Amino acid sequence: MTLNAKAYADPDVFERERREVFAKAWIIAGHIAEVREPGDFTTTNIAGEPVVVVRDADGTLRAFSNVCRHRAAQLATGTGSCGKVLRCPYHGWTYRLDGTLAAMPEGRGFGEDFDRDAVRLPEFKVDTLAGLVFVSMDPEIAPLREWFGDIAERLESLNIEQLVPVTQRDWKPREILRGIPDVLRSRSTDDAKALIPPAEHGRWYAEYDHNWKTLSDNYLEGYHVPIGHPGLLRMLDYPKYKPTLYERAVWIDGPLRDNPSRDTMERLYQRLHRPMAEFPAELRNQWTYIHLWPGQFIDIYPESIDIWQMQPLGPLRTRTCSIVFRSPNETLQDRFVRTINQRFNSEVMDEDVTLCDGVQQGLGSLTYTRGVLNDNEAAVGHFHDLLRTAVPGIDDAP
Amino acid sequence: MTHRKFGRHDWLGLTPEVERFGPLLVDRIAAALGESHDALGEARVEELICLGDAAAWLAYLGALTALVDRGAQSGVAPVETDILAGILRDQYRLAPGVLVLTEVDMARSQHLETLLEQR
Numbered sequence: 001m002t003l004n005a006k007a008y009a010d011p012d013v014f015e016r017e018r019r020e021v022f023a024k025a026w027i028i029a030g031h032i033a034e035v036r037e038p039g040d041f042t043t044t045n046i047a048g049e050p051v052v053v054v055r056d057a058d059g060t061l062r063a064f065s066n067v068c069r070h071r072a073a074q075l076a077t078g079t080g081s082c083g084k085v086l087r088c089p090y091h092g093w094t095y096r097l098d099g100t101l102a103a104m105p106e107g108r109g110f111g112e113d114f115d116r117d118a119v120r121l122p123e124f125k126v127d128t129l130a131g132l133v134f135v136s137m138d139p140e141i142a143p144l145r146e147w148f149g150d151i152a153e154r155l156e157s158l159n160i161e162q163l164v165p166v167t168q169r170d171w172k173p174r175e176i177l178r179g180i181p182d183v184l185r186s187r188s189t190d191d192a193k194a195l196i197p198p199a200e201h202g203r204w205y206a207e208y209d210h211n212w213k214t215l216s217d218n219y220l221e222g223y224h225v226p227i228g229h230p231g232l233l234r235m236l237d238y239p240k241y242k243p244t245l246y247e248r249a250v251w252i253d254g255p256l257r258d259n260p261s262r263d264t265m266e267r268l269y270q271r272l273h274r275p276m277a278e279f280p281a282e283l284r285n286q287w288t289y290i291h292l293w294p295g296q297f298i299d300i301y302p303e304s305i306d307i308w309q310m311q312p313l314g315p316l317r318t319r320t321c322s323i324v325f326r327s328p329n330e331t332l333q334d335r336f337v338r339t340i341n342q343r344f345n346s347e348v349m350d351e352d353v354t355l356c357d358g359v360q361q362g363l364g365s366l367t368y369t370r371g372v373l374n375d376n377e378a379a380v381g382h383f384h385d386l387l388r389t390a391v392p393g394i395d396d397a398p
Numbered sequence: 399m400t401h402r403k404f405g406r407h408d409w410l411g412l413t414p415e416v417e418r419f420g421p422l423l424v425d426r427i428a429a430a431l432g433e434s435h436d437a438l439g440e441a442r443v444e445e446l447i448c449l450g451d452a453a454a455w456l457a458y459l460g461a462l463t464a465l466v467d468r469g470a471q472s473g474v475a476p477v478e479t480d481i482l483a484g485i486l487r488d489q490y491r492l493a494p495g496v497l498v499l500t501e502v503d504m505a506r507s508q509h510l511e512t513l514l515e516q517r
Contacts (some may be wrong), residue, residue, distance in 0.1 A: 083498075
C-alpha cells in the first residue's frame, strides 16, 4: 500500500522529514572537480540548512554550515574559490577554512565579554564517492560507502569523476546550429536558445507546488510511462524496464528500443547518439535511472549524466537542483545530441509536472487515503517503507 | 591555493576600526615615544580612504605595525600599544578576505600574533 495521503501535505510530517530524513542522510553537494584546490568551495542546501564544502589549506575537504554566526547571512554562494578565508558578504566576519572565526570588522564594538574564540561554523561530515562530494549533518551516520551498501560499487563504475559539470558557457546553440545544417533549416536560433534553461554556477533550479514525495514517487515507477509519456515509450523497451532495489537506493535499467521512432527528433537522437568514451560498456544501449535515498536521482544517458535533487521548501513546495555532467572531450555532435536529449526529457518532465499537479490535488481529497501498488511500482513501495522506518507514525496521520 | 577575485574596493571594508581608534592611539604612542606622527594621523587615514588603494592601505598598516613595535620595545603607553596591536592583528586576519597579502605582510601579521600572545 502507498503512504497515507495526508503525509503529502502535513506540516508536522514535513518538519519531521527535514530532521529525520534529510538531516540524517548523505546528500550530494557537488562534483569533486569543484573542490580540487585549497580554497575551492561548493554550496548546497540540506534540510533547509545552507552548507558550504571547502578544501582547506591542508587539502582536507570540510563541510560547514554556510550561515554566518553574526546575523545569519550566507557566507558563500554557488561554486568558486574563497582563497584563504570565508568572508561574510554582509558585515565581513571572516572565517578560517577550519571554520573558526579569524576576526570581524570593528571587533572592539562587540565588547570585551564577547568570546570570539568560541565562535566557529558548525561542521558536518563530508566524504566522496564516485566523483561526487556527499555531506551529512548527522554526526552518528555510518560511513558513506557502508551507508549506501552494494550500490556504491556500481556508482563507482559510472566514472563520474572523469566527467565535468556543464555550465551555462557550455551551451552554444548558435554553434550547434551552425554545425548541423539539417537542424538549421528546421529551427530558429531563438528556438534553440529556448531549449536551454538558465544555469547558476553549473546548477539548474526549479520550484514546484508539490510535496517532494509526489515528485519522487513519480520518478520511481515506470508503470505510468505508456500512459503519460508516449514519446518515452517509443524510446524505451518498456517490457525490459526493470528496477533493482538496494538498501537505500534503486537502480532502474531502461534499455533503448532498436526500432527507429516515428518522431523526427527521437529518430535523430537514435541515429546520432554515441556513448561518451568514459561511459561503462554495459550501459551503452540504455538509459539508467538511480534513486539515492532520500531524494536524489541520477539519470545516466550515454552522452551525459544528470543529477536531480529534491530540496523540500514546505509541505507543498519543492525546489529541485540539477547538475549535468558531460565528457571533457565532448564534440560538437555529442553536444548536439545532448541538446536533443535535453529537449526530449524536458518534454517528459513537463508531462510529469502535469501528472504531479493532478496527483497532489488528489492527495488532498476527502475520499482518498491510500492506494495499492503494481509490481512495476515496487520501487515506490520500497521508498515508502524507508519513509515508514525513518519517520515512525508517518502513516498515522488522521 | 587558488585566489578568489577581489573587488577593487573591497579593502575599504577594513578601514572603519582603524579610522575610529587609530589616530588617537597613534597620537598617544607617538607622543610617549617623542616622535612626530603626521604621516600616520587622521588626515592620512582619510586620504587613504578617499584616494588610496589596497597596496597603500597595507603600507599604512605596516607603518602602524612598526610604531607598535617601537612602543612595545620601549614599554611606553602599554595600554594604547596593546589596543593598537589588537586592531592591527584583526586587520591582517581580515585582509585575506579582501586582498592578497605579500610575504612581508604575512610576516607582520605573524609578528603581531606573537607579540599579543606574549603579553
